Amino acid sequence: MIINKDSFLDAYLQDRRKIVEEALHWYLPTENNTPVEIYKAIHYSVFAGGKRIRPILCLAATEASGGDMAQAMPVACALELIHTYSLIHDDLPSMDNDDFRRGKPTCHKVFGENIAILAGDALLTEAFIVLSRAEKLKFSAEKRLAVIQEISQAAGIAGMVGGQTLDVLSEKSRPDQEVLYEIHRRKTGALIKAAVRSGAIMSNARENKIQALADYGLNIGMAFQIADDILNVEGNRELMGKETGSDTALGKVTYPSLMGMDYAKAELQKHIDAAIASLTIFDKRALPLRLIARYIMERKS
Amino acid sequence: MIINKDSFLDAYLQDRRKIVEEALHWYLPTENNTPVEIYKAIHYSVFAGGKRIRPILCLAATEASGGDMAQAMPVACALELIHTYSLIHDDLPSMDNDDFRRGKPTCHKVFGENIAILAGDALLTEAFIVLSRAEKLKFSAEKRLAVIQEISQAAGIAGMVGGQTLDVLSEKSRPDQEVLYEIHRRKTGALIKAAVRSGAIMSNARENKIQALADYGLNIGMAFQIADDILNVEGNRELMGKETGSDTALGKVTYPSLMGMDYAKAELQKHIDAAIASLTIFDKRALPLRLIARYIMERKS
Numbered sequence: 304m305i306i307n308k309d310s311f312l313d314a315y316l317q318d319r320r321k322i323v324e325e326a327l328h329w330y331l332p333t334e335n336n337t338p339v340e341i342y343k344a345i346h347y348s349v350f351a352g353g354k355r356i357r358p359i360l361c362l363a364a365t366e367a368s369g370g371d372m373a374q375a376m377p378v379a380c381a382l383e384l385i386h387t388y389s390l391i392h393d394d395l396p397s398m399d400n401d402d403f404r405r406g407k408p409t410c411h412k413v414f415g416e417n418i419a420i421l422a423g424d425a426l427l428t429e430a431f432i433v434l435s436r437a438e439k440l441k442f443s444a445e446k447r448l449a450v451i452q453e454i455s456q457a458a459g460i461a462g463m464v465g466g467q468t469l470d471v472l473s474e475k476s477r478p479d480q481e482v483l484y485e486i487h488r489r490k491t492g493a494l495i496k497a498a499v500r501s502g503a504i505m506s507n508a509r510e511n512k513i514q515a516l517a518d519y520g521l522n523i524g525m526a527f528q529i530a531d532d533i534l535n536v537e538g539n540r541e542l543m544g545k546e547t548g549s550d551t552a553l554g555k556v557t558y559p560s561l562m563g564m565d566y567a568k569a570e571l572q573k574h575i576d577a578a579i580a581s582l583t584i585f586d587k588r589a590l591p592l593r594l595i596a597r598y599i600m601e602r603k604s
Numbered sequence: 605m606i607i608n609k610d611s612f613l614d615a616y617l618q619d620r621r622k623i624v625e626e627a628l629h630w631y632l633p634t635e636n637n638t639p640v641e642i643y644k645a646i647h648y649s650v651f652a653g654g655k656r657i658r659p660i661l662c663l664a665a666t667e668a669s670g671g672d673m674a675q676a677m678p679v680a681c682a683l684e685l686i687h688t689y690s691l692i693h694d695d696l697p698s699m700d701n702d703d704f705r706r707g708k709p710t711c712h713k714v715f716g717e718n719i720a721i722l723a724g725d726a727l728l729t730e731a732f733i734v735l736s737r738a739e740k741l742k743f744s745a746e747k748r749l750a751v752i753q754e755i756s757q758a759a760g761i762a763g764m765v766g767g768q769t770l771d772v773l774s775e776k777s778r779p780d781q782e783v784l785y786e787i788h789r790r791k792t793g794a795l796i797k798a799a800v801r802s803g804a805i806m807s808n809a810r811e812n813k814i815q816a817l818a819d820y821g822l823n824i825g826m827a828f829q830i831a832d833d834i835l836n837v838e839g840n841r842e843l844m845g846k847e848t849g850s851d852t853a854l855g856k857v858t859y860p861s862l863m864g865m866d867y868a869k870a871e872l873q874k875h876i877d878a879a880i881a882s883l884t885i886f887d888k889r890a891l892p893l894r895l896i897a898r899y900i901m902e903r904k905s
Contacts, residue, residue: 332761338769341761392725397717416698417772420721421765424693424728428760431732435752444745451736451752459729460633460642464722468639471718 312594316359323358323379324350330380330433332425344414344422349387352405356527357382357498360595364499364516367582367589370506374440378450378505381430382498385458388426389494391419393467427458442505450501457497466490478556484525492524499592515581519592522578526599529571532557536564539603575600613895617660624659624680625651631681631734633726645715645723650688653706657828658683658799661896665800665817668883668890671807675741679751679806682731683799686759689727690795692720694768728759743806751802758798767791779857785826793825800893816882820893823879827900830872833858837865840904876901 358379411419466489659680712720767790859868
């Protein structure tokens with residue numbers, strides 16, 4: 304029997320997305336004690352139709368490492384809260400000044416700039432509440448601290464905030480290939496790498512497996528960003544939920560604009576191949592991770 | 605011999621401020637690997653002449669509880685990073701729109717709004733890196749997780765971010781006394797309470813002492829804010845490093861404007877008395893905490 308890998312992955316992603324979204328409801332601040340505007344802004348942005356790729360990767364890495372998915376859930380959700388905060392702040396007028404995301408008005412367009420900034424601040428903070436509070440987890444306090452360290456470093460200056468800073472500054476001075484790589488690595492690669500490494504750490508994986516997942520994460524993070532750049536040129540507006548061609552119109556430096564579309568596609572392939580190659584020491588429980596790598600290359604939105 | 609308590613406290617605060625500032629240099633991101641603009645913005649704001657009251661209180665609570673000040677230092681510094689982030693974001697044009705703080709142009713006036721938002725995000729994240737990374741600390745991983753939980757909750761919706769949200773929203777609808785109390789409790793009280801509770805937790809203090817310090821922290825936090833409101837009316841512009849009377853000019857609701865100056869001063873006294881009373885179960889090692897409470901009431905800037 305030949306397994307249809309595409310339909311397996313579709314069902315897998317849909318199932319995981321559903322589980323993660325149910326858990327997100329559980330880990331978000333309750334309506335009680337939360338000022339109503341910020342409660343609405345947080346829910347609006349967290350449930351705006353995200354692909355939940357970071358939490359899904361964290362859970363998949365946990366299972367690939369022989370860990371318990373249920374135990375990893377708070378960490379998976381914390382990653383999505385951090386990702387959502389970064390989107391809210393990136394969209395702000397003084398940053399990328401985006402009016403739409405995933406076909407919906409951005410947080411500051413709906414709730415105002417001040418509430419959007421605060422909603423982002425709240426989500427980032429909430430992530431660390433979730434990471435530090437989950438008392439019933441079976442993995443040790445040491446492992447939990449290691450995960451907090453992993454995620455905070457990926458979200459910080461060496462990772463996401465640093466990448467966004469380089470990105471904002473690159474609008475003034477055209478970045479070269481090296482800077483562009485650094486932006487993608489920090490802005491997207493670091494948190495995805497932390498997602499899969501965290502899964503491995505929680506599963507008591509050995510160092511060689513943690514390192515292999517770090518390689519996998521960094522490569523699919525890079526691939527994800529290059530695929531985004533390619534889709535911005537060649538993608539279908541309807542499927543994307545936003546205008547295509549915006550990078551070109553803004554004169555934004557991307558892999559396709561800087562090195563050409565052929566080069567960008569070759570780089571994408573290279574990162575996907577490297578990601579899949581890094582998983583050789585894992586058994587069949589890493590199948591979802593392998594398929595997700597391929598999905599990133601072939602996705603249409 | 606009569607000890608001059610004022611000069612003792614002055615020397616104590618000056619000494620502690622110096623120790624904290626040296627440690628802050630140690631715990632801030634290094635120049636290497638940090639985009640230069642955000643490095644400058646972070647240093648500008650962290651070293652803009654703050655009183656370091658939160659870290660000093662954390663260290664004082666540690667010593668009052670019989671703990672080791674050196675061990676508490678990363679936590680003390682993390683509190684100051686979170687406090688600094690909140691000031692940077694509060695000053696933004698869409699928030700309080702302040703051009704000056706402590707006599708110097710605010711972060712966004714010097715570095716631009718985008719870098720100011722990112723510097724705030726970076727400082728908040730950096731705090732959790734510092735809290736999770738300090739491997740050499742003697743206190744257990746469980747205690748460190750408890751401290752991260754304490755501080756993240758105080759910084760989040762139930763605390764600082766929630767308080768700032770209520771404050772921003774109160775500009776549209778005049779808050780009553782209850783809402784004003786809630787703003788102060790969350791915006792200022794929560795993090796100060798977390799500062800002293802963390803000191804006690806790290807020192808393996810018993811629950812009754814942790815609770816006593818929580819009462820102390822909440823009361824001096826409230827007192828600190830009421831004193832600020834009073835100084836905004838009666839303070840000396842030179843000593844304050846900013847314009848006085850700005851609250852009145854902006855029609856901002858404060859303790860003096862809502863309930864009158866006499867009531868505000870009586871409330872201030874009440875909170876200071878309650879703070880000092882909560883320390884009765886502590887021995888003489890709590891002297892700095894007692895003196896700091898009085899200092900908050902009597903401060904001129």
